[in-house]
Structure formats: C-alpha cells, structure tokens
Amino acid sequence: MLDIAIIGVGYVGLVTGTCFSEMGNHVTCIDKNQAKIDALNGGTIPIYEPGLEEMVRRNTKAHRLEFTTQFTEAIAKATVCMLAVDTPVGPDGACDLTSMKAATRQIAEAMNGYKVIVTKSTVPVGTTNLVRSIITEVLDARGVDFDFDVVSNPEFLKEGSAVYDFMKPDRVVLGVDSERAAKIMRELYRPFMLGSDRLLVMDTASAELTKYAANCMLALRVSYMNWLSNLAETTGANILQIRKGIGSDKRIGSAFLWAGVGYGGSCFPKDIKALRQMAKDHGISTALVDSIEEINKAQKSLLVTKMATYFEPFGGLKDKTIAILGLAFKPDTDDMREAPSLVIIDELLAQGAHVRLFDPVAMDNARAILGNRSEITWCQNELDAATGAHGIALVTEWKQFRLLDFTALLGSMKSKAFFDGRNQYTPKEMTSHGFDYISIGQAPAMHLLSKDFLPHEMDVYAHGE
Ligand SMILES: NC(=O)c1ccc[n+]([C@@H]2O[C@H](COP(=O)([O-])OP(=O)(O)OC[C@H]3O[C@@H](n4cnc5c(N)ncnc54)[C@H](O)[C@@H]3O)[C@@H](O)[C@H]2O)c1
Structure with a gap:
C-alpha cells in the first residue's frame, strides 16, 4: 500500500486517484477549486x-x-505526489505550464521528506527538469534538504472509457532516472500489470515526447481520412470502402480511420499546437502538424457547407431549423472542449438557422458555453429535437442514436434531410426510411427533388414563394 497525493482533480486526476485507491492504496486528491x-x-x-x-x-x-x-497534510503523508493539473495552450501556441509550476511549488512548500514527484499531465520535453529545479529552489529557500525524484508518467486514457483504460492500460510509460523512484513506480503499477508486464521504462525526454507523439499520430490518421474523404466524394469513390481496403493491411490497421466532422476534445487540439511549438523552438519543420490542423479546421465546417448546398434551392439556411444530435466532442463523455458541434452550431446560427439541440449527458456543459438564446432550443430527446426541423445532423455518435425511430423522426420534421457527420448509417437504409441522406466521403443519397417528394413547407420554397 502506498500513500499517494494527486494534484488536480480533473478527468485525469480523478480517474487516476480513484483507480489507485481501488487497488488498495490511500489516495488524497487535491484541487484548488473549492466548489x-x-x-x-x-x-x-x-x-x-x-x-x-x-x-x-x-x-x-x-x-x-x-x-x-x-496541500500540507496530504503531501506530508504521501510518498508519491502526482501532478495532473491542466496544461492548456497559451496565446503563443506553446504549452502553458502556469498550473504545473504553481502546483509544484505547493508540493515543495509542503515536503517533509523523500517524495517521488510524478508529472502525469501532458507536458513538453524538459518539464521534468523544470519541476526538479523549482523544487530545489523552494527547498533551498525553506532552508531544508530532502531527497526527491521526478518521474514522467504521461497518461493515455481516453475520455469515455477512462476507467477501463486506466485499469487495463495498453502500456504505462515511465521516464525515470533513479532506481529508487523506478522501484516505487513499479510497485505502484504492479497491480495493473498482473496479466503481463506493459511497463515501458525510458529516459524522461522520451517519455514526455511519447505522449505528444501518440496524440499527433492519432490526429494524423483522422485528418488523413478526412482529407481523403473529400477526394473520394469528388471522384465518386466511397471512403467506407477505402477504410476497409486499407485497414485490412496489418501494417495500417483499422483503428482511427473514420472520416467525420473532425477531432476535438481537450487533448488533440492543444497537444498538436504544443508539439508544433516544440518543433518550431528547435528549428524543425512544422509542415506535417500544420496540415493536420488545417484539414481538421476545414472538416469542422464541412457539414454546414453540405447543409447550405442542400438548402440552397430552398432559400439557404436562413430560417431553417436543424436538429443537432450529439454535442460532446465524442460519445460517453460530457466534455465539450473544442467539440466540433460548437463550430457547427456557430456557423448555422451565423447563416440565420435555428438549432434544436440534444445530447444524452453534455447538455449542461453545452448550455454553459452557448448560453440561452432565442435561436437555440434545448431538447429532451432525439424526437423532441427533430420536431419541426428541416434537417437532422448527427454530430456525436452516441450508441443510443444507432437505432433511432426513423419513422417517428421523419413524421415530426418539416423536411427530410439527414446529415450524418459520423457515417453511422447507410445511404440505402436512410433513403428507405424516406430521408435525403448526406454523409461524409460518399455520394449523397437523395430522393428526387420534385414537388411530390417535398413536404409542404419545402414545396413553398421550391416554387420560390
Ligand atoms: N482529459 C483527457 O482525456 C486527458 C488524457 C490524457 C492526458 N491528459 C492530460 O492530463 C492533464 C489534465 O487534464 P484534465 O483533462 O484532467 O484537466 P482538467 O482541466 O479537467 O483538470 C485539471 C484540474 O487541475 C486543477 N488545478 C490546476 N492548478 C492547480 C493547483 N495549483 N492546485 C490544485 N489543483 C489545481 C484544476 O482546478 C482542475 O480541476 C493535461 O495535461 C492533459 O493534457 C488529459
């Protein structure tokens, strides 16, 4: 049993602390946010x-x-002090270490003997050394001399399956340069490695860079597929077929090859920016990371462009109502940070549309960002969102959206456009339900836009009245 202090009780800190306590350790989670x-x-x-x-x-x-x-009591009794504070991107594009520095100082102020200080947050190469120098500086100022080690232990959990990922990690990366600290860290992670040892011990710089390398590789795959989806659609190819065609190659693998509305969340966008800044600082070309970001930015707007094109013969998006299914940046989380839905909603509102919003768990967080506005209706469920809408846009692929009551949805709508931002359905099934189906990287599947197919209101638009 180890006594552990976790500093920063966010998505990572809370999951990390809870999972360590589940293994029998005593964990104190510290956060500056009293509420x-x-x-x-x-x-x-x-x-x-x-x-x-x-x-x-x-x-x-x-x-x-x-x-x-x-901090005082929690740090005093802890052997392992783990920093899981926020590391956002600053105005200059570099990783902002303000929280890391402040929390490190607070640990150093409370130290009463040997500690292993662990950077769990995603931090640029060199941060382990920075933490070491801050602690030395504070201990010197206090006039005390305690042994300590600093370890880099980046976290790879995914929001939405964070507990599972933490309990059954693909690997645990440890950047460590002291045998004493390595022994304690091995003991800490041993309960998670009973099946097979997946502890990767390396130098601290490699550990720090590994985290950015992993996120950038994943974002690269997303942007590559999104870029390719546009080429596929224009040339008459189908991105879903291509996904199978390349994913079956063992060297490529099929994970993270979905085209969609772009990546979001608290990690990819900021980590890619921070990696770019690191490269820039060291005189390394940023062309690759620039492209990843550029493609992603354009992809977040793509669904609205498709909506504008669809509604163009009917007066454009002005005064149209669009139901948005899914607001969180991905399913199984309430995290709205950098969510593609926010860009989509902003652009729809800018073009004069009204939106009806529904997400199974992220409604409160979304409302805190978007506020209450007359063009936004907060809905109880999928059917409520679709009621009176000209189009539905699936933005987050929550499981409960997989088998919708399409007949009820269509019956409640003013028109029949379905914009699938996650390629969850097939053109065949959606047209058989009566929708015009517009997705990503494959040809749109439309009913004839004759007046027979247009519900009453679109009929009016079609005749230009
Ligand atoms: N969210 C993820 O999916 C994920 C996954 C892997 C790694 N990471 C990395 O983990 C780190 C934390 O991410 P998060 O999403 O949990 O952040 P978060 O913003 O949800 O939580 C950070 C917490 O730290 C607290 N904090 C900041 N300064 C403090 C201080 N001086 N003392 C005490 N508490 C303090 C804040 O109040 C906040 O509650 C980041 O570096 C992130 O890049 C995140």
Missing part, C-alpha cells in the same frame, strides 16, 4: 465517465479516497 472538492465530498461527481461514480463511492466509503484543497 469541486465540496461537491466530491458531498458525493457529486463533477464529470461523466462510465463506471467512475460507483468506484469513487466505494473507495471514499472505505476511506481509501479523500478530497481536499489543502
């Missing part, structure tokens, strides 16, 4: 993550998991 800590101590979990709530409850009840805003 968050009060909520957690009152039994409210601030994020949606499958399986997390039950695990938090079980471990707090067993007194293995605690939440506080106070």
Whole structure:
C-alpha cells in the first residue's frame, strides 16, 4: 500500500486517484477549486465517465479516497505526489505550464521528506527538469534538504472509457532516472500489470515526447481520412470502402480511420499546437502538424457547407431549423472542449438557422458555453429535437442514436434531410426510411427533388414563394 497525493482533480486526476485507491492504496486528491472538492465530498461527481461514480463511492466509503484543497497534510503523508493539473495552450501556441509550476511549488512548500514527484499531465520535453529545479529552489529557500525524484508518467486514457483504460492500460510509460523512484513506480503499477508486464521504462525526454507523439499520430490518421474523404466524394469513390481496403493491411490497421466532422476534445487540439511549438523552438519543420490542423479546421465546417448546398434551392439556411444530435466532442463523455458541434452550431446560427439541440449527458456543459438564446432550443430527446426541423445532423455518435425511430423522426420534421457527420448509417437504409441522406466521403443519397417528394413547407420554397 502506498500513500499517494494527486494534484488536480480533473478527468485525469480523478480517474487516476480513484483507480489507485481501488487497488488498495490511500489516495488524497487535491484541487484548488473549492466548489469541486465540496461537491466530491458531498458525493457529486463533477464529470461523466462510465463506471467512475460507483468506484469513487466505494473507495471514499472505505476511506481509501479523500478530497481536499489543502496541500500540507496530504503531501506530508504521501510518498508519491502526482501532478495532473491542466496544461492548456497559451496565446503563443506553446504549452502553458502556469498550473504545473504553481502546483509544484505547493508540493515543495509542503515536503517533509523523500517524495517521488510524478508529472502525469501532458507536458513538453524538459518539464521534468523544470519541476526538479523549482523544487530545489523552494527547498533551498525553506532552508531544508530532502531527497526527491521526478518521474514522467504521461497518461493515455481516453475520455469515455477512462476507467477501463486506466485499469487495463495498453502500456504505462515511465521516464525515470533513479532506481529508487523506478522501484516505487513499479510497485505502484504492479497491480495493473498482473496479466503481463506493459511497463515501458525510458529516459524522461522520451517519455514526455511519447505522449505528444501518440496524440499527433492519432490526429494524423483522422485528418488523413478526412482529407481523403473529400477526394473520394469528388471522384465518386466511397471512403467506407477505402477504410476497409486499407485497414485490412496489418501494417495500417483499422483503428482511427473514420472520416467525420473532425477531432476535438481537450487533448488533440492543444497537444498538436504544443508539439508544433516544440518543433518550431528547435528549428524543425512544422509542415506535417500544420496540415493536420488545417484539414481538421476545414472538416469542422464541412457539414454546414453540405447543409447550405442542400438548402440552397430552398432559400439557404436562413430560417431553417436543424436538429443537432450529439454535442460532446465524442460519445460517453460530457466534455465539450473544442467539440466540433460548437463550430457547427456557430456557423448555422451565423447563416440565420435555428438549432434544436440534444445530447444524452453534455447538455449542461453545452448550455454553459452557448448560453440561452432565442435561436437555440434545448431538447429532451432525439424526437423532441427533430420536431419541426428541416434537417437532422448527427454530430456525436452516441450508441443510443444507432437505432433511432426513423419513422417517428421523419413524421415530426418539416423536411427530410439527414446529415450524418459520423457515417453511422447507410445511404440505402436512410433513403428507405424516406430521408435525403448526406454523409461524409460518399455520394449523397437523395430522393428526387420534385414537388411530390417535398413536404409542404419545402414545396413553398421550391416554387420560390
Ligand atoms: N482529459 C483527457 O482525456 C486527458 C488524457 C490524457 C492526458 N491528459 C492530460 O492530463 C492533464 C489534465 O487534464 P484534465 O483533462 O484532467 O484537466 P482538467 O482541466 O479537467 O483538470 C485539471 C484540474 O487541475 C486543477 N488545478 C490546476 N492548478 C492547480 C493547483 N495549483 N492546485 C490544485 N489543483 C489545481 C484544476 O482546478 C482542475 O480541476 C493535461 O495535461 C492533459 O493534457 C488529459
């Protein structure tokens, strides 16, 4: 059993702390946000993550998991102090280490003996050394001399399956330069490695860069498929067939080859920017990362361009109502950071459209960003969103959207356009339900735009009245 302090109780810190406590350790989670800590101590979990709530409850009840805003006691009793604070992108495009530096100082102020200080946050190469120098500086100022080690341990969990990923990691990367710290870190992760040892011990610079390398590779695959989807659609090819054609090649593999509305979330966008800045700082070409970002930016607007094209004969998007299914940046999370839905909604509103929004769990977070406006209707469910809409746009592929009651949806709509931003359905099934089906990287499947096929309101547009 180890005593662990986790600093920063966000998506990573809360999952990390909870999973370590699940393995029998004593964990104190520290956050500067008093309201968050009060909520957690009152039994409210601030994020949606499958399986997390039950695990938090079980471990707090067993007194293995605690939440506080106070560093002193938590750091004093901890052997391992893990930094899981936010590392956003600053105005200059570089990773902003303000939270890391502040939290490191707070650890150093509270140190009372040997500690392993672990950077769990995604941080640029050199941050481990920076943390080391801050601690030395504070200990010197305090006039004390304690041994300590700094370890880089980037996190690879995915929001939406974070608990599963943490409990059953593909690998755990440790950048470590002391045998003493390596021994403690091995002990910490041993319960997660019982089936097979997936601990990769390396130097700290490689560990720090590995995290950025992984995210950039994944974003590269997404942008490549999105870029290719546009070429496929224009040349009469089908991106879904191409996905199978290339994914079956073992050297390529089929994961992360879906074309869609672009990547979002708290990690890819900021990590790609930070990696670009790192390359720039070291005089390395940024052309590759520039393209990843450029393609992604354009892809986030693509669905609205398709909507504008579809509605062009009927007066454009002005005064049209679009139902948006899914707001979170991906399914199984309530995280709205950099979500493609935000770009889509902004562009629809800018063109004079109204939107009816529904997401299974991200409604509160979305409302906090978008606010209450007359052009936005917050809906109870999929059918509510579709009611009176001219088009439906599937933006986040929540499982519950896979088998929708298409007859009811179409019956409640003013028109019959379905824009599938995630290629969840097939043109054949959607046209058989009566929709005009517009997706990504394959030909649109339309009913004839004759007046017989147009519901009443579109009929009016078709005749230019
Ligand atoms: N979210 C993910 O899916 C994910 C996955 C892998 C890695 N990461 C990385 O992990 C890190 C954390 O990400 P997140 O999404 O959990 O962030 P987050 O913004 O959800 O949480 C960060 C928390 O740190 C707290 N904090 C900041 N400064 C503090 C201080 N001085 N003292 C105490 N608390 C402090 C904030 O109040 C906040 O609650 C980032 O570097 C991120 O890139 C995130």
